[in-house]
C-alpha cells in the first residue's frame with residue numbers, strides 16, 4: 001500500500017511521468033510558436049536539455065538581502081503541490097483508483113500551491129522587480145480563482161451534485177459536458193483560467209519578460225530555477241488533463257482510446273498556444289476586469305442554462 | 311563529452327548587454343532571433359534576467375560608466391558564463407578607442423571567450439562565432 005503510493009507519487013502517474021509528458025508539451029508549445037512565426041523551432045529534447053543544464057551545470061545564487069531558506073524551499077513546495085495535484089487528477093482519470101469523496105476540492109487547493117509558493121519565493125528574494133511580479137500574481141490569483149471555483153461548481157451541478165472526480169467522469173459516460181451550450185461556455189471560461197494559471201500571454205503579467213524581466217523568477221538561478229521550470233512543465237500537463245476530465249469526458253487508455261485521449265490534451269494545449277501567440281499582454285486591471293466581469297458573467301450564464309438542462 | 315557539457319552546449323540562454331553602442335550591433339543581434347536566422351533551432355533564447363543567462367553578449371564601446379555596470383552584471387551571473395564581445399567596438403574599441411571616456415575594450419574588464427568583429431557583424435557572422443565558441 002505504502003509502496004504503491006510512493007510509486008504513484010514518484011513514477012507513474014506522478015513526478016517522472018508528468019515531467020516527461022509536460023516536457024514534451026512544452027516542446028510542442030515552443031515548436032508551434034515557432035511555426036506560427038515561420039521559424040523552425042527547437043529540437044524535441046530541448047526542454048530536457050534546459051532542465052538538466054540548470055540542474056547540473058549552473059551555479060545557484062542565494063539572495064544576499066532576503067531570506068535564503070524560504071527562497072530555496074518555495075520551488076520545492078511548488079513542485080510537490082503540482083505533483084500531488086497531478087497524481088490526484090490522473091489516478092481517477094486513468095481509472096487506477098476511484099479517488100475519494102471531495103477530491104475535486106482538494107485538487108482545486110493543490111493547484112493553487114505553485115502560484116502561492118512562487119509568490120512567497122519572489123517576496124523572499126528581496127528584489128523590487130520580483131515583488132512587483134509577486135503583487136501582480138496575487139491580483140491575478142484573486143481574479144481568476146473565483147471564476148475557476150464557479151466553473152467547478154457548475155461542473156459539480158451538471159454531474160448531479162457529486163464531488164468525486166471518478167463520478168464526474170462516470171456522469172459523462174454517454175455525452176461529455178461540452179456537448180451542451182453551457183458546457184461550451186464553461187470550456188471557454190476554463191481555457192482563459194488555464195491561460196492565467198499557466199502565466200501565458202495575455203496573462204503573463206506577473207513575469208512580463210520585456211517589462212519586469214521575468215518578475216517573480218528574476219532572482220532564481222541554477223537548480224532552484226530548474227525546479228521552477230519543472231513545475232511549469234508539470235502544470236502544463238496537469239491543467240489540460242484536468243479540464244479534459246471535467247468537461248471533455250475524461251481520458252481512457254484502452255485500445256484506440258489512447259489516441260483519442262492524447263488528441264484531446266493536444267487540442268487543449270494547441271488552443272492555449274494559439275491564444276498565446278495571437279494576443280498582446282494585458283495590464284493587470286484589464287485582466288482583473290476581464291475575469292471579474294466577463295468570465296464570471298459567462299460562467300453564471302452557464303450555470304443558469306444548466307439549471308434549465310441545456 | 312559528458313552529459314553536463316552536452317546539455318550546456320545544447321541550451322545556451324543569451325543575455326544582451328549593450329554598452330555605448332550605436333544600436334547597430336543590437337539590431338543585428340535581434341536579427342539572429344528572427345525567422346530568417348532563428349537561433350532557437352540551437353536551443354538559444356534571449357532571457358531578461360542575468361540570473362538565467364549562460365552567455366553574456368556585450369556590444370558597443372564600453373565607457374567609464376558602462377564599466378561599473380558590466381562588472382556588476384558579470385559578478386551577478388551564475389557561473390559558468392561565457393562572454394562574447396560583438397562588433398569592433400566590443401573587440402577593440404574601433405573608432406572610439408582613443409576617446410576620452412573610453413574604458414574598454416571588453417577583454418580589459420572581464421574575460422572574453424569569443425570575439426566577433428565587424429561594424430556591425432552580419433547575423434551569419436554572429437552565428438558562426440557562437441558555433442566556433444561551442445566547438446572550442
Ligand code: SF4
Pocket residue numbers: 330331332333334335369370371396397398399400404428429430431
Ligand atoms: S561595432 Fe560598429 S555597429 Fe557595432 S556598436 Fe560599434 S559602431 Fe555600432
